[in-house]
Amino acid sequence: MLKVVQCWDDGVHDDIPLIEILRKYGARASFNLNPGLNKDKREGWYNQNLQKEVLRLASSELREVYEGFTIANHTVSHPKPLEIPLEQWRQEVVDGRKRLQDFFQQPVLGFAYPFGDFNDATAEVLREAGHVYGRTTKNATPCLPVENAMTFHADCHFLNEHFWERYEQAKQSPAQVFYFWGHSYELHTPQRWADFEACIQKIATDPESEWAELPALFTE
Ligand SMILES: [Zn+2]
Secondary structure: EEEEHHHHHEEEEEEEHHHHHHHOOOOOEEEEEEEOOOOOOOEEEEEOOHHHHHHHHHHHHHHHHOOOEHHHHOOOOOOOHOOOOOHHHHHHHHHHHHHHHHHHHOOOOOOOHHHHHHHHHHHHHHHHHOOOOOOEEEOOOOOOOOOOOOOOOEEEEOOOOOHHHHHHHHHHHOOOOOEEEEOHHHOOOOHHHHHHHHHHHHHHHOOOEEEOOHHHHHHO
């Protein structure tokens, strides 16, 4: 049976309709959050590429929006990992995990690198801080086994043109895990939303697949 895992970055308002779809099909997911960036009210930026405003959720919305889903660490403030001193990186990682655990009252075991950047030293900090994996933005099929779980490459981004090829390839691998990721704000047209729902429905109705939790891949 293929275990399908997914995660979504940055804690933005489009996570609300995304989660509605995930709930409809019983899908599980992890959300990679920056506890320093969800403020008293929604604040965001204009995304030139997508021609839309992207808003981070207000902190008061977070518990309700992510109820029943897994929270993972994406650092406190989303710095570029290799452009800050290592000690500052450590602070971002350690404080991010602690703040999320305190706020959501759940163990925070997963991590995603802001901008996908990492090296051996930044990766080691994750392990020391208590994470069981660190997701990059590279692709690897099969995604498991992985040599260093602190540099864990997903199979692909959800918009990858080879998504379904990789999904089928993952079924043939010994570990039988398929891992995809994305940002809900990339769902910027009605067509993309419809395609995304069809994707989740297809996985949910595939008799050879089941949803799984990311940290459990490393703890069970
Ligand atoms: Zn991010």
